[in-house]
Each structure stands twice: as C-alpha cells, then as structure tokens.
Amino acid sequence: MTSIKTPYLIFLGDAPxxxxxxxxxxxxxxxxxxxxxxxxxxxxxxxLGLPSFSFEDAVRNGAHTLLIGVxxxxxRLPDHWVPHxxxxxxxxxxxxxxxxxxxxxxxxxxxxAQRHNRLLHDVRYPxxxxxxxxxxxxxEGKRALMVGTxxxxxxxxxxxxxxxxxxxxxxxxxxxxxxxxxxLIAGEGVAIDAVPSDFxxxxxxxxxxxxxxxxxxxxxxxxxxxxxAYGGVTLGLVHGSQPDAMILCHQPGxxxxxxxxxxxxxxxxxxxxAHEAAAHLTNLEAKVVGISVNTHHxxxxxxxxxxxxxxxxxxxxxxDPIRFGAEKLVVxxxx
Amino acid sequence: MTSIKTPYLIFLGDAPxxxxxxxxxxxxxxxxxxxxxxxxxxxxxxxLGLPSFSFEDAVRNGAHTLLIGVxxxxxRLPDHWVPHxxxxxxxxxxxxxxxxxxxxxxxxxxxxAQRHNRLLHDVRYPxxxxxxxxxxxxxEGKRALMVGTxxxxxxxxxxxxxxxxxxxxxxxxxxxxxxxxxxLIAGEGVAIDAVPSDFxxxxxxxxxxxxxxxxxxxxxxxxxxxxxAYGGVTLGLVHGSQPDAMILCHQPGxxxxxxxxxxxxxxxxxxxxAHEAAAHLTNLEAKVVGISVNTHHxxxxxxxxxxxxxxxxxxxxxxDPIRFGAEKLVVxxxx
Numbered sequence: 001m002t003s004i005k006t007p008y009l010i011f012l013g014d015a016p017x018x019x020x021x022x023x024x025x026x027x028x029x030x031x032x033x034x035x036x037x038x039x040x041x042x043x044x045x046x047x048l049g050l051p052s053f054s055f056e057d058a059v060r061n062g063a064h065t066l067l068i069g070v071x072x073x074x075x076r077l078p079d080h081w082v083p084h085x086x087x088x089x090x091x092x093x094x095x096x097x098x099x100x101x102x103x104x105x106x107x108x109x110x111x112x113a114q115r116h117n118r119l120l121h122d123v124r125y126p127x128x129x130x131x132x133x134x135x136x137x138x139x140e141g142k143r144a145l146m147v148g149t150x151x152x153x154x155x156x157x158x159x160x161x162x163x164x165x166x167x168x169x170x171x172x173x174x175x176x177x178x179x180x181x182x183x184l185i186a187g188e189g190v191a192i193d194a195v196p197s198d199f200x201x202x203x204x205x206x207x208x209x210x211x212x213x214x215x216x217x218x219x220x221x222x223x224x225x226x227x228x229a230y231g232g233v234t235l236g237l238v239h240g241s242q243p244d245a246m247i248l249c250h251q252p253g254x255x256x257x258x259x260x261x262x263x264x265x266x267x268x269x270x271x272x273x274a275h276e277a278a279a280h281l282t283n284l285e286a287k288v289v290g291i292s293v294n295t296h297h298x299x300x301x302x303x304x305x306x307x308x309x310x311x312x313x314x315x316x317x318x319x320d321p322i323r324f325g326a327e328k329l330v331v332x333x334x335x
Numbered sequence: 336m337t338s339i340k341t342p343y344l345i346f347l348g349d350a351p352x353x354x355x356x357x358x359x360x361x362x363x364x365x366x367x368x369x370x371x372x373x374x375x376x377x378x379x380x381x382x383l384g385l386p387s388f389s390f391e392d393a394v395r396n397g398a399h400t401l402l403i404g405v406x407x408x409x410x411r412l413p414d415h416w417v418p419h420x421x422x423x424x425x426x427x428x429x430x431x432x433x434x435x436x437x438x439x440x441x442x443x444x445x446x447x448a449q450r451h452n453r454l455l456h457d458v459r460y461p462x463x464x465x466x467x468x469x470x471x472x473x474x475e476g477k478r479a480l481m482v483g484t485x486x487x488x489x490x491x492x493x494x495x496x497x498x499x500x501x502x503x504x505x506x507x508x509x510x511x512x513x514x515x516x517x518x519l520i521a522g523e524g525v526a527i528d529a530v531p532s533d534f535x536x537x538x539x540x541x542x543x544x545x546x547x548x549x550x551x552x553x554x555x556x557x558x559x560x561x562x563x564a565y566g567g568v569t570l571g572l573v574h575g576s577q578p579d580a581m582i583l584c585h586q587p588g589x590x591x592x593x594x595x596x597x598x599x600x601x602x603x604x605x606x607x608x609a610h611e612a613a614a615h616l617t618n619l620e621a622k623v624v625g626i627s628v629n630t631h632h633x634x635x636x637x638x639x640x641x642x643x644x645x646x647x648x649x650x651x652x653x654x655d656p657i658r659f660g661a662e663k664l665v666v667x668x669x670x
Binding site: 277 | 461468469470527529530531532535536537564566568569572574594597598609617
C-alpha cells in the first residue's frame with residue numbers, strides 16, 4: 001500500500017501553458033489543503049495559482065512531498081528534470097510520481113534519496129514484497145464500491161464526491177484509491193491494475209480493512225466486469241471489496257467501449273445484474289443502490305432530462321454528483 | 336510468452352530420495368520425448384530412471400535446456416547449486432526453472448549466461464516488456480478451456496489428457512499452458528497469475544492466437560470465477576480465451592476451498608452457470624460440454640460410481656480422463 005506524506009509541493013517543471021496537468025488539478029480540486037505551493041523552472045509557464053516556493057522554503061513551511069503534477073505524452077520523465085528532483089530530495093522532500101518512467105529506476109536519484117533517507121513513490125506500480133492473498137472473510141464496517149459501464153465514466157470523481165459529502169455530514173468515511181491519480185489525491189492507495197493478478201482480491205481486501213461498524217469505505221472502482229480487457233481486474237476488486245452498496249457510474253451517449261470500437265457498451269440493466277451477481281460471492285447483501293451520470297459534456301437542461309429519464313427507467317436514485325451534489329447518492333447508500 | 340527449447344536435461348541436484356520432483360515427473364509423464372537425461376550431484380539420490388549425462392555430453396546429444404526438476408519447501412534455489420548451473424550454461428545449455436528464487440537474480444549466473452548467449456527462463460514470472468491489451472475480437476480456430484470448482488482439481492492434467500487424445504486421433508490441437516508446471520511440460524506458455532492484472536485477458540488472447548478453422552487450443556485453466564482470492568485471474572482467462580467449449584474439472588469429496596476452510600466449494604451447477612455467463616461476453620456459443628472428475632483418491636468402484644452419478648445428475652458426459660481415457664470428453668468437445 002503506497003502511503004504518501006502530505007502536504008505537497010507541486011512540481012510543474014518547464015511545462016508550457018498548454019501542457020496537461022490533470023493530476024495536479026485533480027489534487028488541487030479535491031484536496032486543496034494538501035497543496036502548499038508550486039515549483040517551476042524559470043522557463044515553466046503552467047501556473048496553478050499556488051504560491052511559488054523554493055524546495056528549502058517549502059520544507060520550512062511544512063511540505064513533505066514533491067508531487068509531479070504534469071504529464072507529457074507517454075508519461076516520460078525528461079532527463080533535464082532529474083537534477084532538480086535530486087535537489088528537492090537533498091532539501092528534504094520525498095517525491096511522488098504517476099509517470100510511466102519510474103523515479104526508482106533513475107540510479108543517481110535513487111542513491112540520493114537513500115542517502116537522505118527520503119522516499120520515491122512510483123504510484124503507477126504495485127507495492128513490492130509479500131502481497132496478501134484474498135480470503136473472502138467478512139470484515140467489520142461498511143463499503144461502497146463504484147462500478148460502471150466502462151472505463152473513464154466518472155468512478156473516481158463519484159467516489160470523491162460521495163466521500164466529501166459524507167465528511168460534510170460528519171459521518172465516518174474514507175476514500176480508498178485504486179488508481180494512480182486517486183492515490184495522489186488521497187495520499188494513499190494501490191494501483192490495482194498493476195498488481196500481479198493472483199493478488200487483486202487480496203490487495204482489495206487490504207485496502208478496506210476491518211473498521212468501526214458505522215464507518216464507510218468509499219472505494220474507487222476500475223473498469224467493469226463486462227469489459228473484455230479488464231473484467232478480471234474489476235472482478236477481483238468486487239470480490240475483495242465485498243461491497244454493501246455499489247453506485248453505477250455511466251456516461252450517457254457513449255456507444256462503444258473506450259478504445260474498442262467493435263464493442264458496444266453494455267446496458268445499465270446488464271451492468272447492474274453482472275456486478276450484483278459478482279459481488280454476491282463475498283457479500284450476499286451487495287446491491288447497486290444508485291446511479292451516477294456523468295453529464296460533463298451536456299448542457300444543464302439535457303443533463304437534468306437524462307438524469308430524470310434514467311431515474312425513472314431504472315427505478316434507482318440518480319444524479320450527477322459533481323454537478324448537482326452527492327446528497328441523493330449518500331442517502332441511497334444509507335447508514 | 337515464455338518459449339523454451341527442448342529436449343531437456345533434468346537437473347536433480349543433491350536431492351535426497353524423498354524430495355518432491357513433481358515438476359520432473361510431470362514433464363516425464365506427459366513429454367517423455369523431451370527428457371533426454373538427468374544430471375545429479377555425486378550426493379544426489381533422487382532418480383528418474385533416465386540416463387545420466389555430463390553437461391557436455393548432454394549438449395553433444397542434442398539437449399538444449401537444463402530443467403530444474405526438484406522443488407524444496409519455499410521454492411528456494413540453494414547457493415551450492417549455482418556453480419553447477421554456471422557450468423551448465425558454459426557448456427551450452429539454457430536453464431528453465433519454476434522456483435520462487437529467480438535465476439535472473441543471481442548476478443554471476445546471469446553474467447555467465449549473457450557471455451555465452453544462453454537464456455535463463457524463470458517460468459513463474461511473467462514476460463517483461465510491452466504486454467498486449469485484450470480486445471475481445473473473435474479469432475479463427477476453436478478453443479477448449481478447462482474450468483473448475485476450485486484450484487488444484489485437475490485442470491492441467493485434464494487439458495494434457497484431452498490434447499494427447501486429440502493428437503492420437505490425428506486432430507490439430509495445441510496444449511496451451513497458463514501455469515509454471517504446464518509451461519515446463521509444454522516448453523511454452525505464460526504464468527497468467529503473475530501477469531499485471533491489466534493484461535490477464537490480453538495475455539490469454541495472445542496465448543491462443545488465430546489459427547486454422549479446425550484447430551483446437553486446449554487451454555489449461557486456473558482457479559474458478561467463484562474463487563474469492565483468484566476469481567479475477569479466472570475471469571480474465573475466460574474472457575481472453577473466448578472458449579467454444581469448457582470442461583468442468585472437479586474433485587469429489589472436497590468440501591471447502593483449498594486454503595480457505597471457511598468457504599464451501601460451490602456446486603457443479605453454480606460453477607457451470609457462473610463460467611458460462613462469464614464466457615458469453617466474448618463467445619455467445621460458449622458452453623460447458625463435459626465434466627472431468629479427479630478420482631485419484633478413490634478405488635475403482637467408487638470412482639466409477641461417482642462418475643456415473645455425476646453424469647446422470649448433470650446430464651453431461653463425465654469421466655476421469657487420466658484413469659479411464661479422454662475419448663468421451665474429446666467426443667463431447669466435438670469438431
């Protein structure tokens with residue numbers, strides 16, 4: 001289980017204005033309190049509107065980890081960033097990265113980190129060492145798992161919105177990240193799609209351990225059990241999460257599975273049936289209790305229409321929790 | 336995809352008489368033609384009844400790979416074997432191992448292998464480099480996948496028996512190994528449970544590629560979609576294999592899931608329903624067409640009784656293909 005110390009200093013390098021900073025923006029949107037400041041090279045133009053700090057000043061102000069906030073195509077880590085990253089480590093910062101290129105593969109950086117007793121977190125990669133085997137044993141506490149009709153339909157954002165609403169209501173809840181961006185937002189979690197397949201369920205069990213009876217783990221989902229490439233990841237996550245409640249996430253208008261133009265997205269009904277059947281193996285009470293519709297691409301009237309149509313058709317509480325608030329789905333999840 | 340050159344010289348080291356040699360025995364039973372000879376240290380007592388060769392003589396007689404045939408508790412590779420393994424490599428042999436300790440982690444051995452242009456196969460570990468993503472696209476040729484009520488119920492042996500019978504009948508068939516022992520028997524395959532979970536289905540697709548219309552891939556199964564620890568592995572394997580036919584493997588008398596005393600083994604009916612539902616995602620024609628009962632632990636009368644009882648109850652052709660021949664199941668698979 002990756003566990004990253006916050007707050008973050010966000011590394012923007014020499015990113016031009018138009019470079020993607022989805023990771024940084026996600027962290028800033030969901031965890032503004034984790035974002036102490038930003039660090040740019042003199043030629044960097046991308047600006048998150050955070051105060052700029054030198055590495056030393058950031059540490060003096062309480063920063064624990066330098067978070068790589070930008071991603072270029074291919075997830076590469078450019079060579080000319082390395083001296084800056086080394087200086088950050090020498091100044092007392094851990095580093096966290098969701099890039100494809102591993103921090104831990106850069107020998108001089110790794111040696112510097114070891115010398116200064118600092119951690120390099122490559123959150124795209126699974127934890128090393130002995131991994132836990134799944135058991136299917138019932139655990140205390142409650143769990144809500146996001147499931148969906150496809151990848152990238154809004155599972156992570158739905159989970160984060162539910163978690164925020166539950167916290168606002170003073171309820172005991174923890175967001176459990178299963179993907180790299182989620183991990184950087186939460187400061188902990190596991191990139192479950194990178195775990196050796198033997199251990200998917202075991203890792204999912206470890207991710208939402210025994211807890212107080214009225215505590216909810218709000219678990220980021222992955223893909224779908226009906227996805228021809230990633231169904232195995234989802235099934236292990238469903239089994240290991242033993243969810244009491246599932247929220248079905250969906251993006252209206254998507255006809256084909258992302259990246260697989262020859263495959264149709266399954267219907268909401270099929271998706272619910274498949275995930276409930278899968279979940280019953282480790283929790284006979286598991287049920288899809290609500291629907292999260294991603295209306296990002298629609299205007300407000302269209303969004304409200306598709307939400308109310310879906311709600312009627314499926315007879316389940318439905319909303320876009322990012323746009324219209326997550327109360328309805330929190331009520332649906334229950335106590 | 337691991338691909339190992341045969342024939343093998345089988346390494347027995349200094350194994351005492353009572354050390355397990357399941358791997359070597361499996362290879363010898365299913366692929367006697369791959370087993371050129373054995374190699375023991377002077378103090379070794381375990382004997383497979385194969386001719387003994389020096390490394391040099393084995394190479395001269397056509398051996399390509401030294402196969403580590405014995406496994407001690409924990410799958411460790413003892414230090415005092417390493418000089419012998421290095422000599423084998425210097426003599427011109429590749430090495431294949433299913434041990435937990437990796438050959439490729441032993442620096443001097445790895446360097447010797449590189450210098451002599453030899454391969455070290457650690458079949459318990461997945462292939463490195465770029466792995467294929469699953470697509471769910473229909474491929475030419477036919478596929479039979481072994482499924483089961485639990486782990487270790489006889490999927491590998493059933494697949495090997497079916498394959499041998501099809502070959503004896505002059506039919507086009509290939510055994511596809513998905514676990515380490517299967518890989519050492521076949522000389523190729525992938526340990527699918529070690530693959531990063533994102534790629535289970537993609538690897539399973541690559542394992543049984545497009546083929547002639549009347550060619551059958553006979554695919555070793557893993558675990559069960561109803562297994563709380565390994566269901567994800569199985570689902571990805573089912574999706575990627577897009578089986579036309581499935582053979583349900585079962586060990587009568589097993590009450591609880593192996594290693595999980597709190598979990599009951601699911602019924603044959605539940606197991607069939609769950610695997611057919613899973614398989615329909617990538618092949619709507621997928622069906623369980625026969626049952627392989629592992630009667631290893633029963634006397635002949637008991638075995639025949641349980642086979643005929645199961646056949647009647649499930650209304651599917653049933654036998655123990657190791658004990659009573661695989662013809663019945665080959666007929667059930669069809670053309």
